[in-house]
Amino acid sequence: APQARRGAVTGSVGKTSVTRAVEAGLRRAGKAHASVKSYNNHIGVPLTLARMPRDTERAVFEVGMNHADEITPLSKFIRPHAVAITTVGPVHLENFAEGEIGVAKAKAEIFDGLEPGGVAVLNADNQWFDLLKAQAEKVGAAVRSFGRDGTSARLLDFVVEGAGATVVAELDGEAVSFPIRQTGVHWGPNSLCVLLMLEALGVDRATALAALAEFAPIEGRGAEQTVAVEGGAFTLVDESYNANPVSMQAALATLGARKVKGRRIVALTDMLELGPDSPRFHAQLAEPIAQADIDLVFCAGPLMMSLWNALPEMRRGGYADAAPELAEKIVAAVEPNDVVMVKGSNGSRAGAIAAALSALGRREQV
Template sequence: MNIDEPLWTSSELATACNADSARPWFADGLQTDSRLVLPGDLFVALKGDNYDGHAFVKEALGKGAAAVLVSDVPEGIADDEPRLVRVGDVLPALEKMAAYAVMRAPVCTLAVTGSVGKTSIVHALKKALANSGDTHTSVRSYNNHIGLPVSMARMPRGARYGIFEVGISEPGEMSDRARVIQPDVVLVSTLGPAHVGNFASIDAIIEEKARIFDGMRPGGTAIIASDGPYAERMIHAAEARGLTVIKVSAECENKEADVYPLHASERFDCSCLTADVGGTIVTYRIGEPGKAWLLNSLMVLAAVKETGADLGGAALSLATLVAERGRGRTHHLTWDDQGFMLIDDSYNANPVSMEAALDRIGALPVGHTARRVGVFADMAELGDLTADAHEALAGKMRAAGLTKVFAIGQGMAGAARAAGLAVEEFDDTTDLARQLLSDVRQDDVLLVKGANKAGLEGVVRTLLETATVSTEFGHSGMALSAAAE
């Protein structure tokens, strides 16, 4: 155990949330899943609608937890167990720990929200800021009422930058999350009708998103993607709160923005551009293709400059960027002597991210006999907009040059038929991977995307486990690095 710089101590926990410990202790890590507990960790026994972490306290203690945070003594645990740390309610205590973790560190906090690209921006920001100081980020896409305070409470006391993803799925959530983070800088990516089924309208979503500005520290900065139809409302909301606003555009020579490309070029495996970043001209390469990543990179560089970090080093870091699993990562595979490209965008889908994914596959070159193939599951949480949102994809599918669609759900199947494409429908993912492998041709490009609940990540996993990773792909004859893990 590292007692010189532990993550949490009994005295700090008492200060942060009035926790009562039977004895002094130090913890190196924090876990809410007993299966992940290592010796020296603090186990936080959260309660939810369908689970109670108190039922796993015995397991956590058996694995060597330094302490367990509880609201009552679990069954089978002695009242005088010295590692029990008691609070009135565990989740509010965790939120207080999150706020304390920000207060104790010499940290600049950055919050990332929007309808698309949040996790990718967090991932790229961490890479870009790492050379300028110790950087801590959200775990994967931990952005809800539990994941966010967990990520914050895990922040080391010496962190220089804290980068946190903020998501919403219900009205009334954003203000509380913003006040826990107290961000110095907020990045707002492109906005659209994600989770609209849980809101009265798209307008209600935009209003809720703007609440992220409520918790900002005085003198804060809002970095806003300015190309979308709802950007002006976010800009006005930030200005009304007295924040500095930096507008970021992916359109070349858009001098109405503060950050924009002067010129850009795309390949199937990367993008290169020269950009005006708030008056500083930067030329750099992005290790991922597509206009969405172009915008992401500009948002990142705007944030790096605003925090006073190393802008040149940040730009260099983007050349080695690799998308995270499920968020556009490219794999080059071979099956039955057929080499093909797999774009794993399986984590989730909404109208904005679907359009971005279709733009990306449409920009990829394919040979005369090769195809662009969509593997799509219906989008979710769109409420009354569900039918219209899927129908609107027909033109995008056609413009992307898709030849065929493997569809889970009537929405995607209907859109593909309206686009005049060949369609194979599936009720679930059970036989989908097998069918894809039996259908694939040399140099095909497969894009996998849909609602998270459809389980398309399992299809991707099966393809990666079954096919062979290749370093040669396509008619271009170029050697490529395999990203499969």
């Protein structure tokens, strides 16, 4: 059987969603294989490889890391024909003495197993683009870039309409605009990253665009639901799967861009693994919150106390030491037409808040 064309996706934010969207395109194009859930570490990657059927035509693997020297062996296992680095940001900083540049270098390990003549898909808007591009070119990769500064896929506009958006872009100088079922602003660049990866793995553009048009948000990663309450309903945006400064700012900007009938409310829990600068990263969220015109902020956790202290009185919805206690305060405060976004790290139990808000609708139906 001919060998499967393999892709690998890493990045500080968006790697699971991008991997899933690439997978959707691969499945439309033929016999495909992909990581399940976030099987992206030294156990998950070999497991995913071992499970790959012999007749697979194309495959995509998610690759993650908390430390240096973690991605190199995984990349060498996969031997990808195409790799993507969605973005690099201040994530898992506590394990990197040199800070964010250390994270960037660790992500660049994804190039270590690249097949000769392989493709590297990189975020042109990221501050580490030049460093990553140089590393990719060192191993002979063809670099394809995406984003507002992208040369291969240039993002021109991202227009949110209802439960989806239209991405307006230039692909290798050719104008395209296409619909997606996502409202998050980060899906402008993400969708272009997906298109470049699919192209590198031999999927034609029509198939790639059809897959993106149907790809729905994943639970805990921007999925929305309408929750019935007395007198109407509110919208729950569940971003509870994970959080770091990059994804938090994107989620806040997305909420700010929405047209709302009621109030914009956020429930935030601690962002973990950010090292000694952690309180500052939390306090700095006050600025994007103000820009997004958020009406009420609910915070849970010792680190979120730094944000709480930085908020003006009028925006303070409620504070609790832990997520389950905070859930009760939000449940009591929510009203019809509100849009409520829940976001935080998995370890700080943001999911408990999303679950409590979701359960309100079931209570109404009983």
